[in-house]
Structure formats: structure tokens, C-alpha cells
Amino acid sequence: MALSDRPAERHRQVAGLFTDRVRGTRSWDAPAPVADWTARDVVRHLTEWCPGFLASGAGITLPQGPSVAEDPVAAWQVHCDGVQAVLDDPETAHRDFTNPHIGSLPLAAAIDRFYTTDVFMHTWDLSTATGQDDRLDPDFCAQLLGGMEQMEEVIRSSGQFGSRVEVPDGADAQTKLLGFIGRDPFWSQR
Template structure:
């Protein structure tokens, strides 16, 4: 079944499993990443650190805390990932709302899916590139994300969460176009 056809809990399970594999196989945590100024450790730190306050402020949800990414990025990611998955696996999550001044009210499971799980998906490429691992993303899901993001490009860019679009060839595959759209050089490799 395609990633885009899954419910939020199962989509997170699959996307997070791929990211978890990259986390577990990473060896050089201080290696530069395609995100300017970030290391491989910072990619994991970003996901572990931005999302808990977003949930707490918008839905009153407190995720269990784990070790710091500085001390143990693998254990920090696993504790965080397990907490998010438990939240998505809880049937009551779909009945809760997340309220945000920029988004309004969104069902909690949909907010996690739209803003967090897609972030994990895209940062899988960053971590894989930084650590010399398989960086292939699901092509169909890349196309789905890109199709959803392109019409709201101005809003996305104004958020400050994405870099300037990197031009890609017109005939580039969906992954290359998505990576360029989010402000990464699809040809980036560690120096």
C-alpha cells in the first residue's frame, strides 16, 4: 500500500522506521548535513526538540522525554519516536484537536501527520546524505508532498522553515524536485 494511502499512525510507523534505520546506522554524528550549519546530530535534534513544544502548546500533550540528543542521539530518537507512535496508536488522538494561531484547529492525528511525519520523511534524506547511507525516498510520496506544497510556496517560504528553492531540471524525478523545493541541493555531498 502506498504511503499516501495509509492512516496517520501507519504512515508514521513506516516513515519513522526508515529514519530509525538511518539513525541506528549513523557513525559520524558531527558530520555536516545538507542543512547549512547543521550536523547529522542536529538533524535528529531538530525533530526531537521542535515537536514536543508544538504538541504541548497546541494540544496539551506531553511526550515522554528521553536522553538528550547530545548524549545519545540514538536513544533520544527512539524515546521520542516511540512516544509519537504511542500517541498516534491511541484511538482517542483522532478525536482531539490541536489549536495553533497559524493553523486554527486541526484534528491532532492530522496535525502530526501533516507537519511532523512529513518533516521526518524529508529529513531522512538529510541524515542519510550526512552519514553516507541510502538516501532514496518513496518516489510517490515525494510527488504527493511536492504537489501539496507547491501551491502554498509563498506561505511555506515566509515561515522561515525552508530555504530558498534550489533549481532542478524540468525532467528531474520527484525526489530531486522535492529536495530542491525544500531548499536543499540535490547534488550535495559531504566535503
Template sequence: MNSTNTTNGTGTDRRGETQIAADPALPTLVITREFDAPPERVFRAYTDPDLVIQWLGPRQLTMRIDRYDARSGGSYRYVHRADDGTEYGFYGVFHEVRPNERIVQTCTFEDVPDGVSLETAAFEDLGGRTRLVATSLMESVEARDAMLASGAEGGVREGHERLDELLRGTQAADEHRRISRVFTDRVHGVPPGAWDNTAPCEGWVARDVVRHLVEWFPDLLRNGAGIELPKGPSVDDDPVAAWTVHNDAVQALLDDPATAEKMLSNPHIGEVPLDQAVDRFYTADVFMHIWDLARATGQDEKLDPGKCAQLLEGMMPLDEVLRGSGQYGPRVEVPESADVQTRLLGFIGRTP
């Protein structure tokens, strides 16, 4: 076995490729790959059984998880099944689970019960990306080489390809969770009696900011995807509860693995994967309305500058289209030297 075996056969560490290194003198296997997602998302894909079942192993095998308690001291067992009915069972114990950083576990293939490997997965933060370094320590070099000869190497590579696809699919859910959490904080932070304060949107008061979000999006889902969201109390009666029910329902929709397979159809945007439609049109709307609710109720108005820059870059080329749709009022001119939040607010017609 060569000391390094790579996808392109050169030994070069390349993004998007699984690097597999087997030291001829040691019973180890070191697997390295970069993923276009932060460590918390990659870690979750390794520890949440609802996600693990969607990527671990080759595509041609189905997977059943009997238990998957991914915590220090927890255990797991899962089975891969081939089309001919052959089953391959694996089990082990989690020795250390350090969130977003490290997982140490044992692994035993049930057909070889005396063979136990110690596996360590380290998640390195590359600033929005993650370098995964997984090391397997086996009982002998011969056992390691026999495992590779069995075709396990191809299964690892294919599993990582599936994980890449899964991470792209969970991005919308994580982005909504991050942004809606800030809006929820502002909802809970509205002072007593401030729900009828004037809001930046013409003709709106603070409660109308919540009303807008809980009313327009369910209609889009109902008409475009046949999805009915649970409905909470009236915004006039209880804006906090109305938002909580609505927000929890949207998050549950995005967290559902089946959502990645659904489409949303709309005469203005065409047919778009449902999770992408939620991210592009709804989550972005929630983000911009954080400022509206904060301004109306005297709360922290600061927005994430990275998200501001992303939205501004995406909307600038669509200036005339957006203006013509009636979604935004006349553009408010701001100095070119203004910060990115001020420029975004001016673009969508707000006076910062």
C-alpha cells in the same frame, strides 16, 4: 429473498457501498465492500481487539470483548448491549488467520446455541484499496433468512460505515509507522564518529537532524494540545536513545484510539484534528529529514517516490507562504526532467 440485495437496489457493485447477496438455493450470505485502505490496515481492524470494538455492529449498541485471540486456533467472545440492558453474546473459534489475506472462523449467537455459521473473510489488494469479500455458510436457508429478517443486514452496513471512519482515523498512525521506520534505520546506521558530520541544513551536523525532530514537535503538542511526551536522554549524549524514546512516544500517541477525538490549536494553522496535524506537519518533516541524515552520514538517500510526489503536489501551491515562514531556504532550481525526489529536494532548498 432476492439473489442480490444492495444499498441502491440495482445490484450494481459500487465503491463505498456494502453489497449483500443471498442465494435462494444455498444457505450462504456473501458480503462485499471496498475500503480506501490497504489490506494490512483492514486486516488489522478485523484482528486487533482495540480496533474491533470501535466498529463491529450497529452504532446504538455498546460492545464488550471478553476474549479475542485472532490467530489460527484462537477463540473469541464478545457482547453487544442495548440501551435497555439487553445483551447479545457471540462466540467462536478462529480456524485460519492468514495475515492480510484471509480469516476463517465460526460464529454462534448465544441465544441460538445450536446455530453455527462458518465465516470466511478474504482481503483482496486493489493497489492501496481493499476489496473485502465475507462469506457466511449457515446450517440452512431458513436460518440465513431468519438472521436477515432480524435486522442483521442493517447492522452489517452500519458496522462497515464505522469501519470506514475508523480506517480514516488510523491512517496517520500507519503512515508515521512506515516513515519513521526508515528514519530509525538511518539513525541506527550512522557510523561511529559520524554524528558530527556536516548536514545539508546550514549550520547543522548529523545529530542536529535528530535534535530538530525531538525538540520542536513536543513543544507544538504541549502548547497546542496540552500533551506532554516522554523525554529521553540528551541528543548530545545519546542521539539513538533520544530518537527511540521520542519516536515510540509519538507512535503510541497515534495508536491511541482517543487521539482521533482530540484537536490541536495553533495560531498559524488554526484548529486541526490532532492525528491530521501530526501527519501533515510532523510525519512529513520526518520524511524529508531522512535524506538529510542519510546525506550527512553516507547512507542510502533514496526516498519513496510516491510520498515525494504527494508532498510536492501539496506544497507547490504554498510556495510563497512556506518561503515566508522561514521553514525552507531559497528554492534550488533543477531540470524539469529531474525525478520527483530531486524536484522535491530542490523545492525545499536542498542541493541534491
């Protein structure tokens, strides 16, 4: 299924796949392919950074569910539904997001560019940690990789991504994207 280029619909698709992986997780303590993270930490990361991002950049307060430590499935669902409600709100089309590092841009575009893409990439982390289907949309992988490669220096200096992991010549777009963001595409629980 190709991902939509409309922020609200793309979030619905990407977050829907992540939700499936959250619901399919049997061991929240399973190691994840991010150093020192478990499956629970993947969910914690997404549910904890986005509320501050939206509050500081757009004055939006997302609903709070239980903590990820208490109930990762419910914590994710409340968070995911809150972000979707923001994207589905007709007033969002008239709102801007402002951040000292990126300037101002439409709120839906900011959520799409920074948050939805993060959910997309962390879907692989959770899927891999928990032994679920880890395939991502290949066209979106190629699109993200193309955009990120153009700003590699900025990305690397942000500290948000690990060192590039070399991948075989002729690797598919997902493998290349994972290597670019510092993941070992061939990681497995050891």
C-alpha cells in the same frame, strides 16, 4: 513500499526508515546538507521542536529520553515511540490540535501534516550526511511537492525553508521536492 494514508501507519513507516538511518549513523559530527548542521543536529531538530508543538497545540507531554548530545539513538527512539503512542491511542481520534497559524484540525492530521512529513524530508538529510541510502518514497515526494507548490508563498515567508534550488528539467519527484525545500539534491560532503 507505498506509504499508508493513515497517519498512525504512515508515521510508523516514515519514522521506521528514519530509525534505520539513526541506527546506521557512524559519525554524529558528519556535516549535513542543512547549513551549519551535523547529523546530530538533524535528530536534535526533530526531537526538540515536536514536544513543544504537541504541548502547545494539544496539551500532550511526550516522554523524555536522554539528550541528543548524550545519546542520539536513545533520544530518537524514546521520542519516536512517544509520538507513535499518541497516534496509536484510540482517544487521539477524538482530540484536536489548535494553533493560531493553522486553526484547529484533528490531532492525528496535524502530526501527519507537520511532523511526519518533516521526518520524511529530514530522512534525506541524515541519510546523505552519513552516506546511507537516501532514496525516499517517490509517490509521497510527488504528493508533498504538489501540495507545497500550491502554497509556495506561505511556505517561503515562514522562514522554515530555504530558497528554491533549481534542478534539471525532467528531474524525478524526490529531486524536485528537495530543490523546492531549498536542498541541493546533489549535495555531498566536501
